[in-house]
Amino acid sequence: MKNCKIRSYKDLIVWQEGMNLAEACYQLTITFSREELYGMTSQICRAAASIPANVAEGYGREYRTEYIKFLRIAQGSLKELETYLLLSARDKVRLTDTEAVNPILMQCESLGRLLRALIRSLDNKESKE
Template sequence: MDTVNSYRDLKVWQRAMDLAVLVYELTRTFPKDEQFGLTSQVRRASVSIAANIAEGYGRSSKPSYLNFLRIAQGSLKEVETHLILSARVGICPEAATDPLLTEADELGRMLRALIVRLEQHTDR
């Protein structure tokens, strides 16, 4: 097992950062009139995933860490919803959102696995 010295060593945090980068790349193609709408919403939610993983890791208690991981899960669902909506309203093609949704699904599984593991064990 890999040694974890920082939240940056967590694969789930690294994947969350990757998803945020993908969201930023995709939203650069969104219409300018969406700058303060879906573009802003999906970007903030995507950043929130990694940020909450990091913030939770830095907390001194496991219950607090778990709470932040659950908030990250909520932000992930928000990203998925924004991506699905952007395709449904024609802001971008579904083919552009599908890879991000696949990545989001995998990230969701990773987050759930981390939460279950933390709930079952007393140590990080």
């Protein structure tokens, strides 16, 4: 999407990657036991969906400072998601295994870098105005 005009939050790579991450989390939680439907499954899916949702909501805000605020909320949801994923693979919880969680954690790292870069870019634009 380089050199492409951003017309919508849907054009943002950070939103697209957030959607991919959420989708991967939904796929992972399908393998969890039914007893976890209202527990860890719900928590993981909620945190994962919150990331692109906050990117979209921030994009729709009128002021750059509000946009940055929602991107930071997305970062918080990302860290929350990472925590749930790590917990779900711990030996005494064992809803899944580390082999299933590691690729998703790598997506989390990548998305975290994109979020930080976008925030820095918006911060820099604000300070120049």
